[in-house]
Amino acid sequence: MTPVVRLDRIGKRYGRGPWVLRDFTLDVGPGEVVALRGGNGSGKSTALRVAAGVTAPSSGRVERGPSVGYVPERFPTGVGLSAHDYLRHLAAVRGVPVRRELLDDLGFVGDPDAPLATLSKGNAQKVALVQALHATDLLVLDEPWSGLDAAAGAVLVELVAASGAAVVLTDHHGHDVPGMREVVLGSVRAGGVVIELDRVGESFPLISGLEGVSEARAVGGGARVEVRSGYSDGVLAEALRLGCSVRSVRS
């Protein structure tokens, strides 16, 4: 089966911050539903943003089909439009029909002509879902059940299961979509070690950019370096080669 979305050894760091994702690979085929699992801060939303194309990976490659729907973790309701105008506008930009009937299916009971910012959280979330559900290739859903009542939640399970698109989602509430595959994102810090180095000096940027380093902080002339599980030997060897000395290694 040809995947609709392929994340190929994705790495992501925001600016010069720590690596949030390292070597993350994921293929999702049409009609497949994948739930990303992992603790807070393990990079789930980041992986979804990369999959949806709203943020670029720092390394690795992304391939995806052209028709993509994305529900962000926080729906930006401050656009000053009503639900109807917002859906009409996005549908026109994308050249797809407005699927207003989905608002009814999800039990939307807000005023569709009132500004989005005045809607309740659950009703705003239903608008966020409807604008995404047009997608035929890839649906990227970040906490899509957030704010939904039980009835709407059950409808969303059915919509996701029946979408036919590749679906990648996160869900802290454990909704069970039939056939859903789970992919666990390990924290880049889980199981790793903290290495304290002396005599780092100008080698700090090189040390902080080494493979497996999830966070590095300059401390005096040395550094405190957090290293993911399995990478400490390589980081230690490289640090020594760069002339640093090792003060401590702790798991």
Ligand SMILES: Nc1ncnc2c1ncn2[C@@H]1O[C@H](COP(=O)(O)OP(=O)(O)OP(=O)(O)O)[C@@H](O)[C@H]1O
């Ligand atoms: N725009 C950003 N700029 C800088 N750092 C960011 C940004 N977005 C996320 N991060 C950092 O990336 C890491 C992963 O965050 P992300 O939101 O992807 O995790 P998550 O698994 O979705 O977390 P949660 O379960 O709490 O929603 C965190 O340390 C976070 O602080």
